[in-house]
Amino acid sequence: MAHSCPPERLQAALDDVVSRMAARVRRGKVADYIPPLAEVDPQQFGIAVALNDGSVHVAGDADAPFSIQSVSKVFSLTLALGQVGDGLWKRVGREPSGNAFNSIVQLEHEKGIPRNPFINAGAIMVADVLLAGHKPRETIGEILHFVRALAQDDSITIDPLVARAEKATGFRNVALANYMKSFGTLDNEPEMVLGVYFHQCAMAMSCRQLAQAGGFLANGGRNPLTGFSVVAPERARRINAIMLTCGHYDGSGDFAFRVGLPSKSGVGGGILAILPGTASIAVWSPGLSEQGNSLLGTDALEFLSRRMGWSVF
Incomplete structure (x- = not known):
């Protein structure tokens, strides 16, 4: 199901997310058990939304590469x-x-x-x-x-x-x-x-690259950038289903409750979230919650999903 998404409204929401997250004091704890990740600046925050029309909207450190884990x-x-x-x-x-x-x-x-x-x-x-x-x-x-x-x-x-x-x-x-x-x-x-x-x-990607890579899951299995089919629509739905139920480990239920989007987290602080029919969203903030999911990334997606009315429920 496609959601309407005026570019100005989306960009305003992303800019608002970045300013809200910049003001946050509690930022979680970086994954210090992998030494290179321990050195990442926890103040960084990026977000990118790749729409099914091929356009990408970004804010913050959206072009900084990070370990997608x-x-x-x-x-x-x-x-x-x-x-x-x-x-x-x-x-x-x-x-x-x-x-x-x-x-x-x-x-x-x-x-x-x-x-x-x-x-x-x-x-x-x-x-x-x-x-x-x-x-x-x-x-x-x-x-x-x-x-x-x-x-x-x-x-x-x-x-x-x-x-x-x-x-x-x-x-x-x-x-x-x-x-x-x-x-x-x-x-x-x-x-x-x-x-x-x-x-x-150990793959390194930016929010922009990650949002674009996930685009096929938002577009019925077809890559919005090329028009080529990556997987059948049914398989895209099933991958999204597993992301929704299992993508945040033992925090998956809470994430579904708060954000309502299929998603997958990584201990590098990245999250890829999918709004089927509309958008692939990547957010990055290196500090993690106790479950190993990006603390600010989760909060940012919760804010964005409320602001834009984005949820699979």
């Missing part, structure tokens, strides 16, 4: 569904986890089948699917190529410093991969799968 899971999920279709759901569930994004407890109860593709174990499983028959370097290149094509921007890169830091500090992710391997649910060697996973999380 788990927002990348939306794109790897889309690619994996393209490769194996609904067969993917034999290997990963579609239910909210109710636990922290890096929890190992559920994995034991559910015998190595991750609860959904957006918790870390689920995204590692998706990376395993993408790796089938390829070298890690090829798979990483494929993910990057896909995101560049979606955003129509070849300047998007993977930050090697962040990728190295992910590997050096990712002990829980190593544990998750080894655990799934012990249950026989992971096909490839854990080290190879983790190489793909760490690099996809």
